Amino acid sequence: KKEKIMCGIIGIASNKPVSINIINSLKKLEYRGYDSAGLATLTKNNINEKKCSGRVDELEKILFKTPSDGNIGIGHVRWATHGVPNVINAHPHSSDQVSVVHNGIIENSDEIKKELELKELKFKSQTDTEVITLLITEALKENEPLDAVFKTLQKLKGSFALGIIFKNFSDIIIGARRGSPLAVGYSKEENYLGSDSYALKSMTNKISYLDDGELCVLTKDNISFYDDDLKKVNKKIYSMSEDESTTDKGAYKHFMLKEIYEQPITVKNCINEYIDSLKKNINIFNFPIEANKINKIILIGCGTAYHSCLVAKYWFEELTSIDVEIDIASEFRYRKLKFNSNNLYIFVSQSGETADTAAALDICKKNNVKTCSIVNVIESTIARNSDWVLPIHAGTEIGVASTKAFLGQLMVLYILCLKIASIRKDINQSTYEKNIKNLNSIPEAIRKCLNTESNVQLMAKEFLHAKGSMFLGRGSSFPIALEGALKLKELSYLHAEGYPAGEMKHGPLALIEEGLPVIILAPKDKYFQKTLSNMQEVIARGGKILLITDIKKEVINENIRFGVRVPYIDNSLSPFLTTIPLQLLAYHVALLKNCDIDKPRNLAKSVTVE
Numbered sequence: 203k204k205e206k207i208m209c210g211i212i213g214i215a216s217n218k219p220v221s222i223n224i225i226n227s228l229k230k231l232e233y234r235g236y237d238s239a240g241l242a243t244l245t246k247n248n249i250n251e252k253k254c255s256g257r258v259d260e261l262e263k264i265l266f267k268t269p270s271d272g273n274i275g276i277g278h279v280r281w282a283t284h285g286v287p288n289v290i291n292a293h294p295h296s297s298d299q300v301s302v303v304h305n306g307i308i309e310n311s312d313e314i315k316k317e318l319e320l321k322e323l324k325f326k327s328q329t330d331t332e333v334i335t336l337l338i339t340e341a342l343k344e345n346e347p348l349d350a351v352f353k354t355l356q357k358l359k360g361s362f363a364l365g366i367i368f369k370n371f372s373d374i375i376i377g378a379r380r381g382s383p384l385a386v387g388y389s390k391e392e393n394y395l396g397s398d399s400y401a402l403k404s405m406t407n408k409i410s411y412l413d414d415g416e417l418c419v420l421t422k423d424n425i426s427f428y429d430d431d432l433k434k435v436n437k438k439i440y441s442m443s444e445d446e447s448t449t450d451k452g453a454y455k456h457f458m459l460k461e462i463y464e465q466p467i468t469v470k471n472c473i474n475e476y477i478d479s480l481k482k483n484i485n486i487f488n489f490p491i492e493a494n495k496i497n498k499i500i501l502i503g504c505g506t507a508y509h510s511c512l513v514a515k516y517w518f519e520e521l522t523s524i525d526v527e528i529d530i531a532s533e534f535r536y537r538k539l540k541f542n543s544n545n546l547y548i549f550v551s552q553s554g555e556t557a558d559t560a561a562a563l564d565i566c567k568k569n570n571v572k573t574c575s576i577v578n579v580i581e582s583t584i585a586r587n588s589d590w591v592l593p594i595h596a597g598t599e600i601g602v603a604s605t606k607a608f609l610g611q612l613m614v615l616y617i618l619c620l621k622i623a624s625i626r627k628d629i630n631q632s633t634y635e636k637n638i639k640n641l642n643s644i645p646e647a648i649r650k651c652l653n654t655e656s657n658v659q660l661m662a663k664e665f666l667h668a669k670g671s672m673f674l675g676r677g678s679s680f681p682i683a684l685e686g687a688l689k690l691k692e693l694s695y696l697h698a699e700g701y702p703a704g705e706m707k708h709g710p711l712a713l714i715e716e717g718l719p720v721i722i723l724a725p726k727d728k729y730f731q732k733t734l735s736n737m738q739e740v741i742a743r744g745g746k747i748l749l750i751t752d753i754k755k756e757v758i759n760e761n762i763r764f765g766v767r768v769p770y771i772d773n774s775l776s777p778f779l780t781t782i783p784l785q786l787l788a789y790h791v792a793l794l795k796n797c798d799i800d801k802p803r804n805l806a807k808s809v810t811v812e
């Protein structure tokens with residue numbers, strides 16, 4: 203049975219025992235997957251393997267009872283979409299000679315397995331990874347470790363990031379990368395291998411990244427890199443950015459709530475990075491294509507990042523003379539597209555590691571078009587592979603549900619839109635300056651939106667016994683309706699439909715029945731009256747209305763069950779504010795339903811496989 207995995211890997215070569223640091227790093231990598239975990243260390247030339255199903259906490263308990271010595275080791279957290287997440291399938295996969303951790307998919311594992319079984323070799327697990335273990339073990343009979351790994355890689359199809367230790371070569375870890383991300387970190391008398399720089403952050407801020415096809419050999423004192431011809435290569439060492447946000451929950455019950463409440467600050471940080479308030483100007487330079495020459499902008503992302511692209515489409519259309527297209531990365535990468543070198547392709551991704559978005563970016567690169575990425579993790583694959591990077595400066599986002607990164611993406615997209623509009627003279631100087639000034643009101647307005655929490659908490663109760671729910675909006679409130687519905691689905695496992703309010707009559711109105719909770723997003727923009735008419739259609743069919751608006755007058759009447767008022771700044775800025783009660787709503791419904799808020803079922807923070 204073919205297994206797909208998305209996971210995190212770590213390796214440490216040191217002059218002191220490594221198991222505790224492996225556990226600590228695996229905890230950081232749990233955002234990539236959390237249905238089983240494992241580690242292997244080398245103790246007196248023995249491979250000492252410990253594995254469990256479930257979270258890294260379980261693995262820690264096992265280690266507490268039976269500690270693992272060893273100054274060299276590898277670890278793994280797994281997320282399976284196929285194949286049972288049990289102890290046997292958990293990584294590492296070891297033979298009597300080697301132990302392997304793997305992130306990715308070996309597409310020809312079935313064929314290799316058959317060949318190895320003909321040689322009477324036995325498999326313990328259902329995973330595709332174990333073929334790597336057995337191939338290296340076979341190759342080691344006639345080769346040194348690096349050659350044995352290299353020869354094994356020639357036989358593999360698919361994607362991988364690997365960490366490998368060897369029973370008889372007790373001072374080395376070999377890493378290899380094709381498709382899946384892999385970083386190394388440097389420290390005094392200790393070196394590291396990891397799926398991302400975040401996992402290594404508490405140990406070092408000196409990082410290099412393996413490029414596709416490369417291998418590395420780590421000892422505690424040295425790291426050597428090799429290209430796909432096994433020729434030695436040198437690597438650039440990056441100093442990682444300082445992360446201002448703490449990575450513990452503080453007084454908050456969940457990371458998600460902490461991250462929702464961080465938004466006034468993270469949005470302010472982002473504004474400070476890009477806006478020169480004194481000169482009333484936007485500090486964005488070095489466009490990969492002159493702004494005047496951009497023919498079309500294509501915005502690409504997945505999930506919440508896609509929703510930020512959708513909001514930006516309304517802004518670009520409103521403020522610039524440029525045509526805008528948006529696409530979901532998993533669709534973009536398989537479409538037959540006409541590329542144009544005057545188009546700017548913008549990739550939006552919090553993690554910068556999303557497989558579909560990264561693949562869509564690769565396609566653009568192959569077609570020689572200019573790419574820009576809007577990311578939170580600036581050391582990520584997508585950031586490194588794009589021509590131009592605009593970070594969102596939101597600080598580490600731990601909760602699987604994206605909150606502060608969404609507002610960060612919106613902020614960078616809005617600022618970029620204003621800058622392009624001004625360079626192209628699509629807006630005049632006074633509109634440009636007025637819009638820049640308006641941005642400064644957003645952090646305080648978000649803070650006011652957070653004050654709606656107690657009201658939203660009451661609203662959440664209306665969803666507890668509901669069969670489903672509906673989120674409606676027009677214009678840029680339509681993507682916010684989609685985002686509100688996505689947040690509710692992923693956190694509370696409750697069915698939620700996001701729809702353009704004007705589309706109701708074309709089908710979804712049939713879903714409205716007595717007591718169905720319907721969230722109406724109705725800021726005072728050009729769609730306001732139309733949205734209210736759509737709301738009446740819902741009321742007439744018994745829907746329970748929960749209205750989010752920025753109009754000043756009292757909104758509650760006998761037909762509206764709840765009203766939440768957010769501040770008004772400017773028509774185009776309402777997405778920054780109406781989002782907040784929707785994030786809080788999803789949080790509180792999930793809390794009432796006792797769901798695992800920071801790690802919703804079946805999901806992972808960084809989707810590194812297709």
Ligand code: AGP
Pocket residue numbers: 504505506507550551552553554555556559602603604605689692805807808809
């Ligand atoms: C958001 O709450 C989701 N968990 C998900 O849709 C996410 O936005 C999507 O997977 C894209 O991730 P990225 O921004 O890291 O590329």
